[in-house]
Amino acid sequence: MLWIKIKYRLTILYKALFFKLGLGKLLLKNRYGEHILVFHGIDQKEETKYNSRFISEKYFENLIRYFTENYNVISLDDFYQKKFKKETLNIALTFDDGYLNNYKYAIPILKKYNIPACFYITPIHEKSDNLWPDFLDLVSFYSQKNKIFFEGENYMKNSRNEYTSNNVSLKNKCKTLPYDKIFPLYQIFEKEWNEIQLKPLVDYWSLMTSDQIKEIAYDPLFTIGSHGLTHSNLQQIDLNEAKLEIAKSKTVLENVCKQSIDEFAFPFGTYTNELVNYCKEIGFSKILLVDYNTQDDSKDITTRNRFVMNPYISMKQQISCLLKGSYF
Ligand SMILES: [Zn+2]
Numbered sequence: 033m034l035w036i037k038i039k040y041r042l043t044i045l046y047k048a049l050f051f052k053l054g055l056g057k058l059l060l061k062n063r064y065g066e067h068i069l070v071f072h073g074i075d076q077k078e079e080t081k082y083n084s085r086f087i088s089e090k091y092f093e094n095l096i097r098y099f100t101e102n103y104n105v106i107s108l109d110d111f112y113q114k115k116f117k118k119e120t121l122n123i124a125l126t127f128d129d130g131y132l133n134n135y136k137y138a139i140p141i142l143k144k145y146n147i148p149a150c151f152y153i154t155p156i157h158e159k160s161d162n163l164w165p166d167f168l169d170l171v172s173f174y175s176q177k178n179k180i181f182f183e184g185e186n187y188m189k190n191s192r193n194e195y196t197s198n199n200v201s202l203k204n205k206c207k208t209l210p211y212d213k214i215f216p217l218y219q220i221f222e223k224e225w226n227e228i229q230l231k232p233l234v235d236y237w238s239l240m241t242s243d244q245i246k247e248i249a250y251d252p253l254f255t256i257g258s259h260g261l262t263h264s265n266l267q268q269i270d271l272n273e274a275k276l277e278i279a280k281s282k283t284v285l286e287n288v289c290k291q292s293i294d295e296f297a298f299p300f301g302t303y304t305n306e307l308v309n310y311c312k313e314i315g316f317s318k319i320l321l322v323d324y325n326t327q328d329d330s331k332d333i334t335t336r337n338r339f340v341m342n343p344y345i346s347m348k349q350q351i352s353c354l355l356k357g358s359y360f
Pocket residue numbers: 128129259263299300
């Protein structure tokens with residue numbers, strides 16, 4: 033793990049140096065291939081202090097403009113049908129989580145450049161108006177509590193605004209739990225969350241409404257897919273609960289969109305073959321991951337791996353990593 037971190041930092045440093053020396057063109061030289069990209073939130077400030085998943089509206093527009101001028105951006109359907117152009121990079125865009133900020137900032141830009149995209153929604157709305165990872169990032173940042181007691185353990189706040197117990201972060205702990213067990217955190221941080229809701233931070237947690245999701249589903253440029261019901265880590269929780277998360281999310285979204293939902297993106301990108309098979313059984317035909325668990329898994333025609341965008345590097349560095357297909 034440490035070596036991977038060092039290798040990543042060295043690669044990013046070397047790329048930054050290349051661009052500084054004016055040699056960046058070499059890194060942006062056209063390489064061919066195809067990638068499905070994963071975006072999360074879009075904000076107006078390029079703020080990464082609350083979480084590591086947001087890029088700014090301005091950056092996003094620059095990136096989309098660059099893509100349309102230099103590469104072939106296609107729908108996920110065309111991507112699955114391998115309608116690729118030769119001698120260029122073929123890209124399909126996906127957005128995970130279903131943030132209101134996607135509707136406010138990303139969609140107008142995508143429409144302006146006529147770029148197709150898929151939105152993977154966590155339709156938790158009945159239980160909550162936010163996703164637990166965003167809630168946890170924000171309360172961890174703002175809370176004055178040095179220590180909390182959760183799931184039988186004491187979690188101490190560190191200098192990186194994370195709560196940890198025996199070197200396990202609270203977020204990683206939550207990734208092993210079903211939603212009902214995560215929910216007590218909302219009581220623990222009730223005061224903080226009430227204060228956060230009064231701050232101009234709505235872009236960092238607010239989700240799209242059912243009407244907005246439906247509107248997107250009916251736009252010929254876009255598709256709606258599922259991202260699990262509560263953003264639980266499906267690989268880690270009980271198998272039957274994981275199956276219920278997948279099936280319920282499909283039913284809820286089909287009721288919202290009044291059309292069949294056949295795309296599924298695993299929360300956190302973590303999956304098992306059993307869950308992939310279950311997705312297929314209940315009618316998902318496009319199943320999106322991040323990394324394949326094994327090389328063998330890449331032979332499955334319903335699954336695709338995806339390249340997650342990184343908000344901590346410059347746009348040119350991002351593009352050079354994309355062309356290489358790796359941050360290393
Ligand atoms: Zn997600």
